[in-house]
Amino acid sequence: MQPSFSPPALGLLLSLVLYVAALTLKSTGGTLMLGDIPYYVPATPYSTVSVRGLGRLQSVNGLSPVTVIGATASNATAGSLGSILAGFATDDVWNSGFLQGVLVQQTGSGPRYPLGSTSLPGSNQTSVIVSLASNASPPIPNGPYFLLANGALYQPLRLYSDFAGAFTQSLVPGPDGSYAALPAALPGIQSPAIGVPSRLYYTRTAAKPLAGVRTGIKDIYDIAGLKTSDGNRAWYGFYPPAPANSVPVQRLIDAGAVLVGKLKTSQFANGERATADWVDYHSPFNPRGDGYQDPSSSSSGAGAGAATYPWLDLTLGSDTGGSIRGPSQVQGLFGNRPSHGLVDLAGVMPLAPELDTAGFLCRDPSIWKAAGTALYADLPFYKTYPQTIQTLNFPTNASTQASSAAHIFLSKLQTFLNVKTTTALNLTTSWTASKPAGASATLVSLLNTTYPTLISKQQTRLVRDPFYAAYAAVHDGRRPFVDPAPLARWAYGDSLPGSALEQAQTNKTVFMNWFNSNILLNDSTTCSDSLILYTAGSDTAYRNEYIKAPTVPFGFSTSRISVFAEVPDVVVPVGQASYRSTITNHTEVLPVTVNLMAAKGCDGM
Secondary structure: OOOOOOHHHHHHHHHHHHHHHHOOOOOOOEEEEEOOEEEEEOOOOOEEOEEOOOOOOOOEOOEEEEEEEEEOOOOOOHHHHHHHHHHHOOOOOOOHHHHOEEEEEEOOOOOOOOOEEEEOOOOOOEEEEEEEEOOOOOOOOOEEEEEOOOOEEEOOEEEEEOOOOOEEEEEEEOOOOOEEEOOOOOOOOOOOEEEEOOHHHOOOOOOOOOOOOEEEEEOOEOOOOOOOOOOOHHHHHHOOOOOOOOHHHHHHHHOOOEEEEEEOOOHHHOOOOOOOOOOOOOOOOEOOOOOOEOOOOOOHHHHHHHHHOOOOOEEEEEEOOOOOHHHHHHHOOEEEEOOOOOOOOOOEOOOOOOOOEEEEEEOOHHHHHHHHHHHOOOOOOOOOOOOEEEEOOOOOOOOOHHHHHHHHHHHHHHHHHOOOEEEEOOHHHHHHHHOOOOOOOOHHHHHOOHHHHHHHHHHHHHHHHHHHHHHHHHOOOOOOOOOHHHHHHHHHHHHOOOHHHHHHHHHHHHHHHHHHHHOOOEEOOOEEOOEEEEEOOOOOOEOOOOOOOOOOOOOOOHHHHHHHHOOOEEEEEEEEEEEEOOOOOOEEEEEEEEEEEOOOOOOOO
16 A cells, blocks of 8 residues: 655655755865874865875775875985985974875986885884876975875874863865864863864965964954854854955965964953953963963963964964063063054954054064064064163162063173163153143053043944844844953943043044154164163962952053054063962972063064
8 A cells, every 4th residue: 555645744755855855965074093193184185196006005994194205306315215204203293104105206307216115214114105196286295195095185184182272263274265163173171173284285485484384363353264253152153254364364374374273362352360250261271380370361362372382383463452462471472562553454353443453472583573574564674773772660680580581681682782872761751851732741640541441432332332233133132241351341431421532542642642752763774763671570470369350451551652652562581580389389480571662663673
């Protein structure tokens, strides 16, 4: 007896069949282990090659580990192969397990590599060396690969655990220039896997000064294909993935930077203390000292990532009131707040456009310089330096480890620059002597409320109000959750009259014009007529201490000078100082850093 279907049931069945037929099966890649090292193999091969003579290599799901080596007439010997492999050993993605098969890619005419089975230096296995036939142009880069029997050749990513909690999400590039979340995981508690490619694949050039530089991006910058969180769960869930890269991110990509993930920010880039202020996400861990010091904010993930992971070369942060310099100081990194306006911040969440800047946190000053060259287009560089140094709130003696490290750095800088004059700058005295007519009697009275007024008035207008309105429209009038620190600042802005923003902008401009005309002047030969040095101290800030409720960031301090004057302000690690930890009950050490300021536009000194 044949079953019968009523018309409604038949329609439902047809709908189900059509739905199932519309589903597609799509590979997102996979993970495997080579030795004790985890790798992610993407779904799309880097290239397809023709290889003969490899025989049966060890494989997982058909994937066999191999090494590609480029050969020329000048290095086509067994001895040169050993030298090349010795260089490979410094790469953290390649390992000797990839020597099961060696694919020699010969270019040009002349002597050829000896082929066949052999034992290679650094390997405890027999390697099969074969010729690689490929039409790829340019040639396939040297390095580690996984090979399928059909010739599909894959560039793997080595997986690292984000045990410091620096990242919000890891990523992989797509074929269309956009990015997607990395579909891979590692064992661990709240530790996403971050995938990094071999550095052997890349060669830095004048056009690609950041080729192969593994870069993390603060999660206020748009990356095409990924959602931006701004440190807020509701924001991340509400808005779609970014359609395009922010301008700073695109410039780094154009210079060859390899993006590996987005890094945690304190919420909406407002200052937050670990641990109490961080509600939506947990604050990253500062690796210095006892491991339980505050990482500073708001580029917290950028600082923790750069300080913790040797496999991460560069991080892009932002500095409005100290958000790059603070994390750099407490974690012993090179960091910079650039001259304001050096790069367009389209596609970046604003705090206050009058103050917002994009800069870097980095362990290697050569990468730091290359990144600045890429991000700040047409920045002039100088080889003649100022011979005058001004110190501001600098240690007067070398009686402590921190002050001694600062004085040693100052002495070396004086020698390097052939400094003729070093003077102690008293900003209060200078203001009293030369302040503009009609200006406030003191810098504190002029600028005490300037910073909180600018950030609260601008961010409520540009970020909060549109967010609240759009969220309420979809969620029956509900308001999204926001951490206490941004709420305290926004509430302060709401308490001010509309004219307060214009007055704050005026006060900032008064100070900027005075400072750039009287304290740090431009010079046609050295760019800046002098340098200002100051220190930020090396005090403890335990993340397990209970603190007061967030407050409004009133006041004027040394770190606010560059914020209002729009001048470059860079952090340089110079040493370390010991302290007795209440966490470990041992003597630990914290970084000592010195800040340098120069005249506006003199970032390339």
